[in-house]
Each structure stands twice: as structure tokens, then as C-alpha cells.
Amino acid sequence: MSAPIVIAGAGVGGLTAALSLARAGKRALVLERAPKIEEVGAGFQIAPNAGRILAGLGLEEALAPVALEPQAINIRRGRDGAILARLGLSDSRARWGAPFRVYHRADLQQALLQAALAHDAIEVRVNSRVGxxxxxxxxxxLRVHTPEGVEEAEAIGLVGADGLRSAVRGHLLPTERDAPIYAGLTAWRALVPAELAPAPLRARESNLWMLPGAHVVHYPLRDGGVINVVVIVSEPPRQSEGSAILSLDGPELARSLDRLRPADELRALIEAGAAWRHWPLFARPSLQRWSRGAVTLLGDAAHPMVPFLAQGAAQAIEDAEALGRAFLQLGASVETAFASYEKRRIVRAAKVVHASRRQGAYFHLGGASALARDLAIRALGGRGMLARNAWLYRK
Ligand SMILES: Cc1cc2nc3c(=O)[nH]c(=O)nc-3n(C[C@H](O)[C@H](O)[C@H](O)COP(=O)(O)OP(=O)(O)OC[C@H]3O[C@@H](n4cnc5c(N)ncnc54)[C@H](O)[C@@H]3O)c2cc1C
Known part of the structure; x- marks a missing residue:
């Protein structure tokens, strides 16, 4: 049997890439450094551009029962909760070919993992760090670090789907001076039991609250019993935390945001979070190329982005689809397939990276600029705001 294509990393990008390569008739070996494949405690919005691809890979049956489809996204003024625009999502299937969905990360990860394990052409190994x-x-x-020592593995190609701090990227592009740099933004994440949240915020809708220098996104997960809340704050890097995971309780985080004067309902939602986890956000410069010969990058390893368009995983899924498709060209070698995959993806991914960054600055405006922004959002209305993202979602 010929050597497989090795994928470093069993995140959303790596597992979707394995499924996409297998559909194109390739064998894939996914190597994951963690001892267990799991995603803990947070949600994913999966926009139609990614949902279409997951359905096309045959995952609909596994995903539909664990998905929640918000009926709308409410864009709110953070200081009083006024809804500036309501983006209706119920016609997403007709418009974009797939619904907007939200998932508990663990559910999406498990659906992908089970599909990969069920496939004859895919093998997944944990405790295997690609060096x-x-x-x-x-x-x-390649050298693979396992608890037993370092093993050698052979592959016909290597895909670095190993996330923001990709080791494959470091070895592939040793002269790039592009270590991740703090983006000046911190995310605080918590899951709040729905019964502890203010009643009006329990609806099956996504909400975005804008404050000067901060914004909050929340949506219900699973059957609506829990609300995923992310608070993003512009702030200088914290010095003292080292590698320990910083955590705050709800009242502590709410107090730290009081200077921004959030609406009472929003404050109550934040207070209801028992354990908020700190998540500093990082950026890397866009690459001019991310493949060399039989080695390429995918997802956050290739193009990490701040999460303000909720497109990081979606773009990893788009990469995965394009990677598999590149092998459908008649007689494509690994090298030509990787080069054509990169060509197909690099411009769009960079565009999404930049648009995500701009979106963050827009959400965080203060003073007269915030006033002008709010008027513009009201004038555009829900349909106009959705139309601004047509380039992301369209078929
Ligand atoms: C606050 C926040 C909210 C977000 N919300 C959304 C959202 O709503 N929608 C959306 O689309 N995106 C969202 N994102 C972005 C999304 O989380 C990422 O873009 C996505 O998880 C990237 O997937 P990936 O597979 O490329 O990388 P990762 O998910 O980082 O997976 C990389 C995997 O590689 C493994 N690994 C690392 N190094 C090695 C190695 N050397 N060898 C083997 N394995 C290795 C890791 O253990 C990990 O399992 C959000 C991000 C943040 C921070």
C-alpha cells in the first residue's frame, strides 16, 4: 500500500481535510498531539459557506440533530440593548444553500471524528505530535513525537492543520519572521445555563452587543439549555499570567466592564457565568505562499484570523474542500494538487483575515464614530447588513 497523506492536527480543519481527501480517493493519516480528541466548553457559528461543504461531505445526518438554527442575529447598542438591526436567517437555505447554524464545539468535533473513524481510507492517531x-x-x-519516543513516518504529502502555533509552518517557512503576535484583544468565554440568563436573552437568536472598546456575542446551544457567551475586549497584553489559564467569575468580569456602562440585561448575563476563561487573540501576517512541494498548510496554520466574522473554522472547512477537489484533476501529483489548492484559496482567505480585523474595529468604535455607525446600521437594516456578507456566504 502506498504511503498516505499525513495531516498534522485533528481540529475542524484537519478532520474535514481527511474526509475531503478520502472522497477524492486519497488515504489520510491524521496525527494529533493531544491524548484525546475533544473540544471543550464553547460554541461555533457555522455559516452557510461552511455548512454547504459539511453537508456535501455527507455529514448532514450526524450534524442536524446537534445543531441549533438561530432565527436571527440582533445587532444591539450595548449601553441600552436597543436593536439596531435584526438580520433574519430563516431564508438562509433558499438564499445561501445552507442554514446558519451553531454547535457546541464538542458536538461538531465528534461528528467529524466519527465520520473519519468510519472511513476505511482514514486513520487517526492521538498522542502523536508532528515535529x-x-x-x-x-x-x-517526518518525525513524530509520541509518549514512547520519536518515530519516523513516511508520507506522499504533509498538510499542516496544526493551528495558530503550527510546527509545520515553522519548518516549512523557517525564514518567515511571523511569530503570532497579540492582537490587542482578549476574548472571555463562558457557557451560561439558560435558566440563569435574563428571559429576553434566551430566544433562539444570536445577539451582538457593541460597546466602546468591547463587544459581546451570545447564542443558545444544543436544545437551548445553555447560552454560549463571548466577551471581547480591547486591552493591552496581561503580563502576569504566564501559561496558566486565567479565569474570572461572573461578578468579577461584570465589574471589570462597568466602566463601559453595559445595559442591565447584558450585565446580568455576564454575571451569570460561573467561570469565564481568558482567551488572548493572536494574529500572524498573511503569507505570500503556504505550500512547498509536497507540504502545505490549512486553516489557522495558514491564515489565523480574529473571530469577528465567525469565519476561522469556516475558512478551514473551505480549505479542506478545495484541497480534496484539487486531487480530482486528472492525474494530479501531490505537488501540483497542493499548488492548485493554494492558488484557489490564498486570496480569499487573506481577504477574510483583513475583513475580520476591520469588523472588530467597527464593533469597538466609541463617541461620535459609534453614533454614526449605529445610524448607518439602522439605515441599512437587517437585509442590508446581511447583504454586506453576501461575498462570504454565497454559493
Ligand atoms: C473566541 C473565538 C471564537 C470563535 N468563533 C468561531 C465561530 O463562531 N465560527 C468559526 O468559523 N470560527 C470561529 N473561531 C475560529 C476557530 O476556532 C478556528 O479558526 C478553528 O478552530 C481553526 O481550526 P484548525 O483546525 O485550523 O485549528 P485548531 O482548531 O487549532 O486545531 C489544530 C489541532 O492541531 C493540533 N496540533 C497542534 N500542533 C500539533 C502538532 N505539532 N502535531 C500534531 N497535532 C498538533 C492541536 O492539538 C489541535 O487539535 C473562533 C475563535 C475564537 C478564538
């Missing part, structure tokens, strides 16, 4: 590698003459030799 350095050599490539040439049609073979990639």
Missing part, C-alpha cells in the same frame, strides 16, 4: 520533516523525491519523512 520536523524532510521532503524530496516524492516522499516526506
Amino acid at each position: 520536523d520533516f524532510d521532503d524530496g523525491a516524492g516522499v516526506v519523512r
Whole structure:
């Protein structure tokens, strides 16, 4: 049997890539450094551009029962909760070919993992950290770090789907001076039991609240019993935390935001979170290229982005689809398939990275600029605001 294509990382990007490669008739070996494949405690909005691809990979039956389809996104003024625009989502299937959905991360990850494990052409190994590698003459030799020691593996290609701090990226592009840099923004994340949230915020809708220098996004998950809340704050880097995960309780986080004068309902929602986890956000410069020979990058490893368009995982899924499709060209070698995958994806991914960054600045405006923004959003209305993202969602 010929060597497989190795995928470093079993995140959403790596697992979707394995499914997409298998559909194109390729064998995939997914190597994950963690001892267990799991995503804990947070939600994912999966926009139609990614939902269409997941359905096309045959995942609809597994995903539909664990998805929640919000009926609308409410854009709110943070200081009083006024709804500036209500973006109706109920016609998403007709407009974009797939619904807007939200998932508990663990549910999406499990659906992808089970689909991968069920496929004859895919093998998934945990406790396997991809280290350095050599490539040439049609073979990639890589060092894999396991609890038993370092093993050598051979592959016909290597896909670095190993996230923001990608080791594959570091070895592929050793001269790029592009270590992740703090984006000046911190996310605080918590899951709030719905019964503890103010009643008007329990609807099956997504909400975005804008405050000067901060914004909050929340939506219900699973059967609506829990609300995923993300608070994003512009702030300088914190010095003292080291590698420990910083956590605050609800009243502590709410107090730290009082200077922004959030609406009472919003404050109550934040207070109801028992344990808020701190998540500093990082950026890396866009790459001019992300493939060399039989090695390529995918997802956050190739193009990490701030999450303000909720497109990081969606773009990883788009990458995965394009990667598999590149092998459907008649007689494509790994090298030509990787080059054509990169060509198909690099411009769009960079555009989404930049648009995400701009979106964050827009949400965080203060003073007269915020007033002008709010008037513009009201004037555009829900349909106009959705139309602004047509380039992201369209078929
Ligand atoms: C606050 C926040 C909210 C977000 N919300 C959304 C959203 O609503 N919708 C959306 O589309 N995106 C969202 N994103 C972005 C999204 O989380 C990421 O873009 C997405 O998870 C990237 O997937 P990935 O598979 O590329 O990388 P990752 O999910 O980071 O997976 C990388 C995997 O590789 C493994 N790994 C690392 N190094 C190695 C190695 N050397 N060898 C083997 N394995 C390795 C890791 O353990 C991990 O399992 C959000 C991000 C944040 C921070």
C-alpha cells in the first residue's frame, strides 16, 4: 500500500481535510498531539459557506440533530440593548444553500471524528505530535513525537492543520519572521445555563452587543439549555499570567466592564457565568505562499484570523474542500494538487483575515464614530447588513 497523506492536527480543519481527501480517493493519516480528541466548553457559528461543504461531505445526518438554527442575529447598542438591526436567517437555505447554524464545539468535533473513524481510507492517531520533516523525491519523512519516543513516518504529502502555533509552518517557512503576535484583544468565554440568563436573552437568536472598546456575542446551544457567551475586549497584553489559564467569575468580569456602562440585561448575563476563561487573540501576517512541494498548510496554520466574522473554522472547512477537489484533476501529483489548492484559496482567505480585523474595529468604535455607525446600521437594516456578507456566504 502506498504511503498516505499525513495531516498534522485533528481540529475542524484537519478532520474535514481527511474526509475531503478520502472522497477524492486519497488515504489520510491524521496525527494529533493531544491524548484525546475533544473540544471543550464553547460554541461555533457555522455559516452557510461552511455548512454547504459539511453537508456535501455527507455529514448532514450526524450534524442536524446537534445543531441549533438561530432565527436571527440582533445587532444591539450595548449601553441600552436597543436593536439596531435584526438580520433574519430563516431564508438562509433558499438564499445561501445552507442554514446558519451553531454547535457546541464538542458536538461538531465528534461528528467529524466519527465520520473519519468510519472511513476505511482514514486513520487517526492521538498522542502523536508532528515535529520536523524532510521532503524530496516524492516522499516526506517526518518525525513524530509520541509518549514512547520519536518515530519516523513516511508520507506522499504533509498538510499542516496544526493551528495558530503550527510546527509545520515553522519548518516549512523557517525564514518567515511571523511569530503570532497579540492582537490587542482578549476574548472571555463562558457557557451560561439558560435558566440563569435574563428571559429576553434566551430566544433562539444570536445577539451582538457593541460597546466602546468591547463587544459581546451570545447564542443558545444544543436544545437551548445553555447560552454560549463571548466577551471581547480591547486591552493591552496581561503580563502576569504566564501559561496558566486565567479565569474570572461572573461578578468579577461584570465589574471589570462597568466602566463601559453595559445595559442591565447584558450585565446580568455576564454575571451569570460561573467561570469565564481568558482567551488572548493572536494574529500572524498573511503569507505570500503556504505550500512547498509536497507540504502545505490549512486553516489557522495558514491564515489565523480574529473571530469577528465567525469565519476561522469556516475558512478551514473551505480549505479542506478545495484541497480534496484539487486531487480530482486528472492525474494530479501531490505537488501540483497542493499548488492548485493554494492558488484557489490564498486570496480569499487573506481577504477574510483583513475583513475580520476591520469588523472588530467597527464593533469597538466609541463617541461620535459609534453614533454614526449605529445610524448607518439602522439605515441599512437587517437585509442590508446581511447583504454586506453576501461575498462570504454565497454559493
Ligand atoms: C473566541 C473565538 C471564537 C470563535 N468563533 C468561531 C465561530 O463562531 N465560527 C468559526 O468559523 N470560527 C470561529 N473561531 C475560529 C476557530 O476556532 C478556528 O479558526 C478553528 O478552530 C481553526 O481550526 P484548525 O483546525 O485550523 O485549528 P485548531 O482548531 O487549532 O486545531 C489544530 C489541532 O492541531 C493540533 N496540533 C497542534 N500542533 C500539533 C502538532 N505539532 N502535531 C500534531 N497535532 C498538533 C492541536 O492539538 C489541535 O487539535 C473562533 C475563535 C475564537 C478564538
